Amino acid sequence: MLGVWRLQLLREVSRRGSIKAAAEAMSVTPSAVSQQLAILEREAGVELLEKSGRQVRLTEAALRLVRHADTITGAIAAAEADLASMQQLVTGTLRVAAFPTAARAVMPPVMAALSRIHPELRVTLRDFEADESLTALQMDEIDIAIVDDYGDGSRVPYAGLDVCEFMRDPIYLATAIARLSVDGRLAPPSFADPSARDPRPSGATRLEEFRDAFWIMDTDNSHLSQVTRRACRAAGFEPHIRSSCKDFSVILALVEAGLGVGVLPGLALLDRPVRADVRPISPPLVRRISSVIRPERRSHPMIVSALAELERFGASYVPPLAG
Amino acid sequence: MLGVWRLQLLREVSRRGSIKAAAEAMSVTPSAVSQQLAILEREAGVELLEKSGRQVRLTEAALRLVRHADTITGAIAAAEADLASMQQLVTGTLRVAAFPTAARAVMPPVMAALSRIHPELRVTLRDFEADESLTALQMDEIDIAIVDDYGDGSRVPYAGLDVCEFMRDPIYLATAIARLSVDGRLAPPSFADPSARDPRPSGATRLEEFRDAFWIMDTDNSHLSQVTRRACRAAGFEPHIRSSCKDFSVILALVEAGLGVGVLPGLALLDRPVRADVRPISPPLVRRISSVIRPERRSHPMIVSALAELERFGASYVPPLAG
């Protein structure tokens, strides 16, 4: 009978493109993979690999076999998930990847809650951009991907994955606080300081009010910056971009220092007091935040618990400026 | 990860009801099965077996796992079938079970044709009654079951199996030849002797003509005898059964000896000259002959070839009395 382990090695070579990479992913030496695939070729009675330079390439037959390997591996994973769902105790290691803001603002409370509810459960977190997360999920390197999506169709397709939006995060426009305090420093506290949040329910602004401002943007290739530029253009102007910074706290610092205006998602405003004027945008900009999993794990109790906790977080999330 | 071999052992225990039987089926010692299942229990983290007398019984969780094992095994079998279909050469061992008449009349020419077309293919044949064949097929002990079916709904259900009717075989009524030859022996040759078949296109008989005859029947529990009795009752009489014999050639011999009338399927008349008066019945009695396979093997070239050969046999089969 066809060896399942061998099939999985073949599958990994197909995904990662080389025997070396597959070997690393499966924690064995390239030699072992090579030998196993040689045996699989004999078992299958078909050529599976052909040399292509100093790499190998899968033959047509091998690709067909990989698709079978996928279904076989899926069936085994489904059995394991079903089995786990029969256990009373949620245990094991849950591997999560989240985009940076979520890794900072969403995951800590979620992980804390999970470890409180399920003391035997270990959760590991990696901060990956959404695209990286999805690839890692396909590669079976993580169990849950937390991704954001600006609804502009730029997200890579979630082919064959289970997506569940669990919260929406509004995008705000941040500008420097014009007036200085008596001692000459920028006037604290801003709304984002919990003690002073409510008193200043600043109304929404329109982007066109800032057509002549300097803009502090996320890096060019980020979705947020693309979405912002598109919104500016829709408002009738091309933003003057002064700086492009990857980290929202850097952007915020620049805005606070009066060097320009910037857009920031609500989650980025949660973790420290904000000394800037932050207002919703009209028409509103919002990003959707979703969990993505492999469908065969849907009923795994680890996954079920984590998704429930994410839902709970999303339900209780009050954006910094509710208005 | 869940061991596939262990799952298959569990599956076999589930099918066969005991560790001993499963061990025999999988060609290992009971001790090995016991050990593997103990490991599987640890892997699964769930009780799988519970003692029941000196046997074991599967727990609820184990039964659920068995269903997963079925789909996993099916997926592997499908991969193998697909792989085999990529090969140019049809090779391997095809295990066929056929009900006795088919084993004698159908399989020899089919097997000869197969070995001519595919010299590398080995075919093994067992003669099983239809019900036995289907069980063996479910147990994965054979690849193709050849079964008959009188259309009276008595056939066990073909749950999850692929059925293909490839021929119909009429049932005939055989009576002794009344006139004796000059030397006192029964007059040969009958129609079933090829040289003399056509000259005597005897018309159909009605069962009620034999309401007072003695009947030589297939054994009581056979489908043919049940169907025959039902037909007699429909014709308004209960047959006087003189003998019940399993083997059609014995029945035929008794009829030839003038000890009664009997019903015989066409295939039973193929292999030797018949010294009896044989006529179609009106209204006609017919049995359907079908091949049954496991669906995941449907495209296996071995199976495809064999089914094609059976089809060919069925298409070229001319019942002894075409009229």
Next chain:
DNA sequence: GCGCAGGTCAAGTTCAGCTTCCTCATGTGA
């Protein structure tokens, strides 16, 4: 050319899974 990276081969090693032999528990027939 040299050096390096990816793949493969040969030899030695390890450990999963087997067999054999035994014990224990249960049911059955004298």
Next chain:
DNA sequence: TCACATGAGGAAGCTGAACTTGACCTGCGC
């Protein structure tokens, strides 16, 4: 009721499948 057959499963030792190590070969870039 006792002896014995039968099925499950534990202990010890064996075998071989699959691994690592350390070679070598080949294609590619400097």
